[in-house]
Amino acid sequence: MNKPEKSLLPEGAKARQVYLSLRDQIADGRLEDGDGLPPEQKLAEIFRVSRVTIRRALDALAAAGLVVRRAGSGTTVRTSGTVGQPMAMNLATLMPQLVEMGQTTTARLLSFSYGAAPEFVASALRLEPKEQVQIATRVRSADGTPFSHLTTYVPAGIAENYTENDLATTPLFKLLELSGVQIKDAHQSVSATLAGPDVAEALGIAVGSALLSLRRVVRDVNDNGVEYLSALYRPDMFRLEMPLTRVGDDSARHWQPAIGKPPGEPA
Amino acid sequence: MNKPEKSLLPEGAKARQVYLSLRDQIADGRLEDGDGLPPEQKLAEIFRVSRVTIRRALDALAAAGLVVRRAGSGTTVRTSGTVGQPMAMNLATLMPQLVEMGQTTTARLLSFSYGAAPEFVASALRLEPKEQVQIATRVRSADGTPFSHLTTYVPAGIAENYTENDLATTPLFKLLELSGVQIKDAHQSVSATLAGPDVAEALGIAVGSALLSLRRVVRDVNDNGVEYLSALYRPDMFRLEMPLTRVGDDSARHWQPAIGKPPGEPA
DNA sequence: CAAATTTGTATCTTTTATAATACAGATTCA
DNA sequence: TGAATCTGTATTATAAAAGATACAAATTTG
Numbered sequence: 001m002n003k004p005e006k007s008l009l010p011e012g013a014k015a016r017q018v019y020l021s022l023r024d025q026i027a028d029g030r031l032e033d034g035d036g037l038p039p040e041q042k043l044a045e046i047f048r049v050s051r052v053t054i055r056r057a058l059d060a061l062a063a064a065g066l067v068v069r070r071a072g073s074g075t076t077v078r079t080s081g082t083v084g085q086p087m088a089m090n091l092a093t094l095m096p097q098l099v100e101m102g103q104t105t106t107a108r109l110l111s112f113s114y115g116a117a118p119e120f121v122a123s124a125l126r127l128e129p130k131e132q133v134q135i136a137t138r139v140r141s142a143d144g145t146p147f148s149h150l151t152t153y154v155p156a157g158i159a160e161n162y163t164e165n166d167l168a169t170t171p172l173f174k175l176l177e178l179s180g181v182q183i184k185d186a187h188q189s190v191s192a193t194l195a196g197p198d199v200a201e202a203l204g205i206a207v208g209s210a211l212l213s214l215r216r217v218v219r220d221v222n223d224n225g226v227e228y229l230s231a232l233y234r235p236d237m238f239r240l241e242m243p244l245t246r247v248g249d250d251s252a253r254h255w256q257p258a259i260g261k262p263p264g265e266p267a
Numbered sequence: 268m269n270k271p272e273k274s275l276l277p278e279g280a281k282a283r284q285v286y287l288s289l290r291d292q293i294a295d296g297r298l299e300d301g302d303g304l305p306p307e308q309k310l311a312e313i314f315r316v317s318r319v320t321i322r323r324a325l326d327a328l329a330a331a332g333l334v335v336r337r338a339g340s341g342t343t344v345r346t347s348g349t350v351g352q353p354m355a356m357n358l359a360t361l362m363p364q365l366v367e368m369g370q371t372t373t374a375r376l377l378s379f380s381y382g383a384a385p386e387f388v389a390s391a392l393r394l395e396p397k398e399q400v401q402i403a404t405r406v407r408s409a410d411g412t413p414f415s416h417l418t419t420y421v422p423a424g425i426a427e428n429y430t431e432n433d434l435a436t437t438p439l440f441k442l443l444e445l446s447g448v449q450i451k452d453a454h455q456s457v458s459a460t461l462a463g464p465d466v467a468e469a470l471g472i473a474v475g476s477a478l479l480s481l482r483r484v485v486r487d488v489n490d491n492g493v494e495y496l497s498a499l500y501r502p503d504m505f506r507l508e509m510p511l512t513r514v515g516d517d518s519a520r521h522w523q524p525a526i527g528k529p530p531g532e533p534a
Numbered sequence: 535c536a537a538a539t540t541t542g543t544a545t546c547t548t549t550t551a552t553a554a555t556a557c558a559g560a561t562t563c564a
Numbered sequence: 565t566g567a568a569t570c571t572g573t574a575t576t577a578t579a580a581a582a583g584a585t586a587c588a589a590a591t592t593t594g
Contacts, residue, residue: 013280013551014582017475021463029387039540047464050583055541071541072591119299190507192459192479192500196288207284210477212459213502233459235480240457280581281552306570317553322571338571339561 018047018057020208026066026077027236037067037075108146109168110137110202114156121153124217125225134159136167139202146203147237153228172227173218182221189215190240199232210235285314285324293333293344304334304342375413376435377404377469381423388420391484392492401426403434406469413470414504416478420495439494449488456482457507466499477502 044051117133161179200207218227311318384400428446467474485494
């Protein structure tokens with residue numbers, strides 16, 4: 001039942017930024033249900049814009065059902081029912097969960113082609129220059145709402161083992177396994193980026209929204225790169241969880257990710 | 268030597284979208300070093316905007332050093348040297364690195380106060396409602412360039428053990444140790460968000476920039492929450508690295524973060 | 535109740551972004 | 565060399581966003 005969020009919002013820069021900024025604060029809990037926002041005049045000073053602009057942003061928030069405005073009283077946050085908690089991906093049990101997720105979510109194949117590996121892919125996977133790779137872009141949805149935008153690069157020799165159709169239904173991770181690829185290790189890198197027009201449309205979000213970006217390189221037992229993944233996630237629907245436990249004695253203590261233990265459960 | 272990125276970029280919607288779209292394509296390799304962009308007139312048709320708008324986007328790209336424009340010849344992608352690698356924080360060795368980082372970076376204390384714990388802090392740390400906490404906001408810089416914006420909440424009873432001055436010089440993690448707090452475990456949650464006016468100013472970036480957001484809850488051996496950290500990082504200067512290794516036999520394999528091993532090194 | 539605060543509404547002006555157009559200068563290539 | 569192709573520059577016009585201002589209506593507070 002998610003709205004397309006096609007933003008009847010003011011398309012222009014300033015008002016939209018205010019809107020996005022406030023929406024973000026509501027989405028990630030800095031502003032909670034029932035919290036009162038500062039008065040419009042105050043917000044105008046904080047954001048260094050006119051009250052009219054603040055007004056436009058608040059109108060958009062109200063239209064989205066995130067706040068309630070009452071003359072004389074003020075504007076208050078109303079999130080009950082509207083914001084679902086983002087699904088949390090536990091780092092330690094990452095891959096199994098992704099496989100499971102493949103079963104409870106649906107994927108749509110946006111593009112599929114073969115071509116020379118881009119330089120950054122070739123160097124990450126340690127391929128020969130110009131080596132052919134399969135490039136696929138998919139959007140994954142949960143409950144009909146898209147939450148991730150994935151682009152994968154797989155060496156052509158490996159990609160031969162599954163079809164375009166497989167990609168739309170099965171997580172690439174599983175396909176590689178079925179192809180007999182012996183996966184050894186992976187390396188992930190997490191950062192943040194802004195949604196461009198293409199990704200924004202695919203994910204049903206506004207251009208300029210914040211996205212969690214994840215880059216993953218997977219190698220097989222011979223240290224050959226078998227997959228390069230560039231993933232973008234909606235932060236309101238997806239989050240990386242990392243339990244950490246301290247190990248070792250005083251002299252050489254360090255932190256280590258806790259494995260397979262839900263947070264708060266006794267060891 | 269990082270530029271303030273104070274975005275002389277066109278703030279308006281259309282030109283910025285074109286800029287972001289092209290920058291994205293360059294950043295993730297769809298356009299590589301040496302590639303020639305379509306001529307401005309062609310781009311104008313592709314993006315359905317006027318050539319002037321395309322021009323503004325290209326100007327911004329050129330100012331950012333991502334493309335080189337030559338009259339008569341065209342616009343070509345130039346990424347060599349310009350794409351500085353963000354500093355990478357290895358998850359496995361997270362805390363020690365943070366301590367080290369405290370030595371090679373500088374911190375500035377933006378605000379420091381005591382007050383009732385906000386609801387989301389109280390529930391995360393399992394405090395009584397309205398319990399007093401110390402709230403401190405700091406900005407951490409490397410080579411004079413700010414890269415992270417940190418807000419910490421520490422129960423007042425614990426915070427008594429160090430001074431406001433300590434905070435400006437020493438990582439909170441270390442201060443807690445010195446205060447005799449016996450840290451047991453921590454839980455981190457990573458996502459993405461947009462820069463609001465305050466954070467944007469503190470980090471020297473444009474409002475609406477993407478930020479990597481990290482939330483951390485630290486508990487002591489008695490399971491009492493001792494720190495709630497909300498951190499925002501510039502994605503161009505900071506990244507989370509996670510090596511993963513597959514362990515176990517066929518029947519019960521799972522992924523586990525590799526500890527203390529630089530990626531690509533033999534086990 | 536009266537004063538203060540806050541949102542709602544309306545109007546007008548200013549600023550900024552975008553567009554349309556024309557032409558000059560640089561480069562490439564046959 | 566000369567035509568074709570591109571970027572560089574300039575001008576003017578149109579549209580959209582943002583700002584300034586004033587006042588009305590609802591609500592809260594003392």
